[in-house]
Amino acid sequence: MTTIKNIFFALLVSIFGLTLANGQCTSDTNFRKPVTETIKNIETIFKITIIDDRGLLKGKELDYADWRIEQGNLEVSLANVLVPFELTYFKQPDGKYQIRKYENHKVSVDKGKERLDYLTTLYSNVSDWEKRKKEIKACMITSFGLDKAPPMPKSKPILTQKRIYKDYSVENIALEILPGVYTTGSIYKPYPLNKKSAIILTPDGHFGDGRYRKDEQYRCAIMAKMGAIVVSYDLFAWGESLLQFPEETHRNSIASTVQVLSGIRLLDYLSTIKNADISRVGVTGGSGGGSHTMFLSALDDRITVSAPVVMVSSHFSGGCPCESGRGIHLCGNGTNNAEISAMMAPKPQLIVSDGKDWTLAVPELEFPFIQRTYELYGKKNLVENAHFAKEGHDFGVSKRMALYPFMAKYLGLDLKKVQNEKGEIDESTCVIEPYDKLYVFGNKAENLPKNALKDIDKLYEMFGEKNLKVYEVKK
Template sequence: MRLLFSFLFLLSLMTVKAQNSDDKYPKSLKDVLLEIQDRYHVTIKFSDKQVEGKTVDYAQWRFRADVDETLNNVLKPLDMKVNKEKEGVYKLKEYEYYRWQPEDGWAELARLASKYHDKGSWEQRKAEIKPCLLEALKLSPMPPRPNSKPIFTSIRQFDGYTVQNMALEVLPGVYINGSLYRPTKVKGKIPLILSPDGHWYQQRYREDCQIRCATLARMGAMAFSYDLFAWGESMLQFDYEDHRKSLSMAVQTLDAIRLLDYFLTRKDVDPERVGISGGSGAGSHTVLVTAIDDRIKLSAPVVAISSYFYGGCPCESGLPIHLCAGGTDNVELAAFAAPRPQLLVSDGGDWTAHTPLHDFPYLQNIYSYYGAKNKVENVHLPDEKHDFGVNKRKALYDFVARNFKMDIGAVDEKKVTIEKENAMKVFGDKGEKLPANAMKGYDNLENYFKSLENAK
C-alpha cells in the first residue's frame, strides 16, 4: 500500500512538472470537463468522439468562480459551447455559427435596416446582394441545363386529385425527385405551388406532407412535393451524410430553378400564380429561391425565418450567401419578396418565437416602400412547436386561396388518402429504375462543380 501511494505521489509530481508556460499548461479537454464537473458539482454530457484529440491550453488558468464563465473560457478557443438543459446539467456542442443570441440578431437586423430608407435605396441594396448570392452558390454562370425530358410514373386517382411521381435531371446524371399533385379536373391554366420538404422524419412521404399537397390540389392548384438533396429518393445517388455538405445548398437551389424552367413550359401552369412553401430547412430554401427568382409570385416560409438563426444545416448556410454585401441575414433575404405576397408562419417552440416582435415589423416596413404593407402576413402560434401541423397548414390554405383565387371550400383533409412510401417513388422501391447515367457519390458532384469553375 505504501509503495502504491509513493508511485501515485511521484506521478502527481510529474504531472505538475509538465504544467508550465513553456508547454502552455496543457490538459486534455476530457480531463478538464471532468474536473469542472467535480469542482462545480454539475453534469456535462459529452461523447468520447467530441473530445477526442482536443487539448486545452492554459487549462487551469481558465477556471473562475462561476461555472458558466469557466465553461466559456475553456470551450470558446476550441469553437465549442454548452447548451444548458436545466440547472446543473449541460450538453457539449460544436460552435454553432448559424445560431446567435436573439439580441445579437436583432441588433444585426437594425444595422441592415439602417442602410436604406425608401424604395430606391432598398432596390440599390438588393442590386448589391443578388448577384453575390448566385456567385456564392456557384451558380454564376448557371450550369448548362441537360437536354432531357422529365421522367413520369403512372397517374393515381383519388378523391378530387391525382398523384404522379416525377424526376427531373438538373445536372448531368443528377435528378430531383418528387410527386406531382393535380386537381382531378383541370380547366385552363392553374396555380403551381412548389413544396420542398423540410428536415423531418420520413421526408416527403410523411402524412402531413401528403395531406398538404393533396389539399392544395383539391383546392385547384398543382403542387409538386420534392426532396432535398441527399434526402428521400435522392439517397439512391448520394449518401445521407452528403446532405450536410456545402454543395447541397447549391444543388437544392438549382433544383428549384430547373423545376420552374420545366413547369413554366407547361400549358396548364399559370405563370402569374406560381408559389413556393416549405417548412423548417425547406423554409430557408423557400426564402432563398424567392430572393433569386422573380418567377415566384408568392412565398410562405413556415417555422423557418429568424434574424438570429441562419439555418442549422449546410443546405441552408453551407455556402457564404450570408456574407454578401457586407453581411445579410434570412429576414433581409425574405424582404426580397416585396411586393409579392408572403406569409410567415411562426411558433413559440423554436427560433421563430419572437417573429412578431422584430422580424415581421421589419418586413412590413420594407413592403411599405411599395405601398404593399398588407401583402406580408404573419400567423404566430405561440403555444405550438416546430412542425407543419394542422394550424400551420390551415394558415397556408387560407393565404394561397385569397391570393391565387382558389377554392377554400375544398379544404377537407379527411378526404386525403395517405399512400405508402414505395408508391411515391420514381425509380422503384429499391432504385431498380434509376437511369444508367445517374451520378453517384459526392466526389463526382464536387468534381463536376470544379470543372465548371475551371471553365470560367
C-alpha cells in the same frame, strides 16, 4: 576617443537591454489561471449568472485571464475570455448567460436583434433597399455556384402512371436537372385539369419520412384540390435521391446548390405543362424547406407568393450545410434569413412561426423588421405572420390551416373546394399513399436511369470545384 565612447555606450545598451529581456523571461507569472475562476469574477463584477451546464470550461486555463476583463463592457469581456477556445455565450430569456461552442449559423436572440438594428441603418427608402437587394442576390447566385451550373439536359422527365382521386391526381417525376443528376418528387394536379392553374413548389424539409409523410401529402393534395399544380420534391441525398448519393453527402455544401437548382428547374419544367399559369407561382416549405422557400423567393423573380414555415430567424440560419454551407449569409457584408425573407417584398408573404424553436421571437423581432421593408413600398399589408406560441417545430395542421386561405387569396384558388358544410377545411378527403406509390424509380430502383451519377466528386467537378469533404470509411 569617440569610437571608444560609442563602443562603451553600445555595451551599456546591450547589457541594459539584456537585463530587461531576462527580467521578462524570468518573470514568475503570466497571470495564468483556470477560466472558471475568471468567469466567476465576471459574474461578480457585472452581477449576472453564467451557466456552463455542458462542462465546456472544464480544465481550461488562460494566460492573463483576469486582464481580459473590461469593466463596463460585459460582451467584450466574455468574448475575450471565450474566443480563444472557440466558445461563445448565449443570453437566455431569463437573463442568464449560457456558455456554448461557437457555431456560425447560430447566435442568441439578443445578437439577432443587434444585427437587425444594424441592417435598418443601411436603407431607409426603396432605392437604397433595391440596391442592397441586388447586391445580396448577385452574391447568393455566385455563392451557390448557380452561375457555373451546366445547362439542364434536354432529356424528357420520367413520369409514372397518374393516380386519380377526388378532385386531384398524383404522378411521380424524376427530372434530370444536371447531367446524370435527377430531382425526384410528386406532382399533384387539379382533376380534371381543364383551365389555367397556379403553380406551387413545396421543397421538402428535414422532417422524418420526407415527402412521404402525411402532412406533406395533405398539404399538396389540398392545394391541388383548390386548383393549383403542386410539386413536392426530395432533398439532396434524401428520399429517392439516396439511390444516387449516400446519406452522408447530404451534409456536403453542394447539397444547397442542387436543392436551389431543383426548385428553379422544376419550375422551368412546370411552366411548360398545359394549363400551367406561370404568372401565379407560389412556394412553401417547412424547416430546411422553409430555408429554400426563402432562397427561391429571393433568387427567382417568377415566384409571386411565398410562405416560409418555422424557419424565418435573425439568429439561426440552419445547421445543415444544405442551408448554410455555401456562406450566403456572408453576402452584403453580412445578412440573415430575416433580410433574405424581406427580399420577397413587395409580393405577398406569409411567415409561419412558433414558440418552441428559433422562430419564437418572430412577432416582436423579425416580423416588424420585414414589415418595415414592405412599408418602403407602401405594401405593409401584403406580409402576414401566423404565430403559434404553444407549438413546436413542425408543419402541423394549424400551420396548414393558416397556409391554405393565404394561398387561395393570393393565387386565386378556390377555398370552397376543400371546405365542408361547416365551412371548415377538410383534409380527410385526401388519400395518404404508401411509400411505394410515391416512388418514381420503382420499388427496387429498377427504373433508375443508366446515366444516373453516383460520384459526389464528379458533381463538384461540374461546377469547377473540388470536393474537400472527407468521409470516414465504414467497415
